[in-house]
Amino acid sequence: METQLSNGPTCNSTANGPSSISNNCSSPVESGSVEDSKTNLIVNYLPQNMTQEELKSLFGSIGEIESCKLVRDKITGQSLGYGFVNYVDPKDAEKAINTLNGLRLQTKTIKVSYARPSSASIRDANLYVSGLPKTMTQKELEQLFSQHGRIITSRILVDQVTGVSRGVGFIRFDRRVEAEEAIKGLNGQKPPGATEPITVKFANNPSQKTSQALLSQLYQSPNRRYPGPLAQQAQRFRLDNLLNMAYGVKSCPYSRFSPMTIDGVTSLAGINIPGQAGTGWCIFVYNLAPDADESILWQMFGPFGAVTNVKVIRDFNTNKCKGFGFVTMTNYDEAAMAIASLNGYRLGERVLQVSFKTNKTHKA
């Protein structure tokens, strides 16, 4: 694959919520008109490393899925951080919105809402706004732009440390024509009370950025900041991905394995061995309540890292949880951290026992 080399922005930020003033999760259930699909969902703010299989696994825990797609960059294959899940039953789609919207996965807070019917008119309706007064809130920004159409998302970027507005933001309209009208009406204008005019223009496409970021990472010196073991492994993992994407190579089949141990999790006996690529690390969760379901496992383990699968073991006749379940996580460090944090965790009236699963890996 021939790829252009250029120095693009070196933004590696995986944070989502903290970088915006609010997550704008305003009632996704009520959006859409009556003739819209009631089974097809769009899922936004997915973690960068989440795969289509993981997406399917997460949403499949709600009900039967007709189709599922993680949207990727056509050139680099990088996830664009969103995807679509189409259920067989509209009730499951509604349930997915109610139970999974706002779920925290790693550094992201995912958003689950009905997908609008796809059409050319809703594409390229995203605006970049700069020169905003630092005091302007997201609500005021929306008020300013809403005179030109229906706003799908809005965001004001803030300083990671101080939380103060950086005076730049994004507005996504329902339709391209609305965005065009907003540029005509607001570019170069002073918002009420402002001393400086704002700049309003179309935002960059996501694909432009990912290829730039990919290549700028290849040029970065890997050891500039002397990272600790966890960061080192994460960095190597990223490098593996980059090399794999750029050249189709995998540098080391054992790159998942880390000898690092965490307090309280020092035994490696009986857990899966490096080289069993693709299986991940299976975690045994004991003392779940009879009404426990898969979503509670996603909620508990998702924040610690990549979860590929969860399973609640149920009684065949009653369909009630038999008191235990399994969670599969991709990375050893994240699995160990989840175990160290969740073993002994009090869930309702119960104290959970969480450990690496002993003997053979559970296949769910």
Place this chain on the structure above:
DNA sequence: TGAGATT
């Protein structure tokens, strides 16, 4: 000069 919502 900047996140990531239309397959």
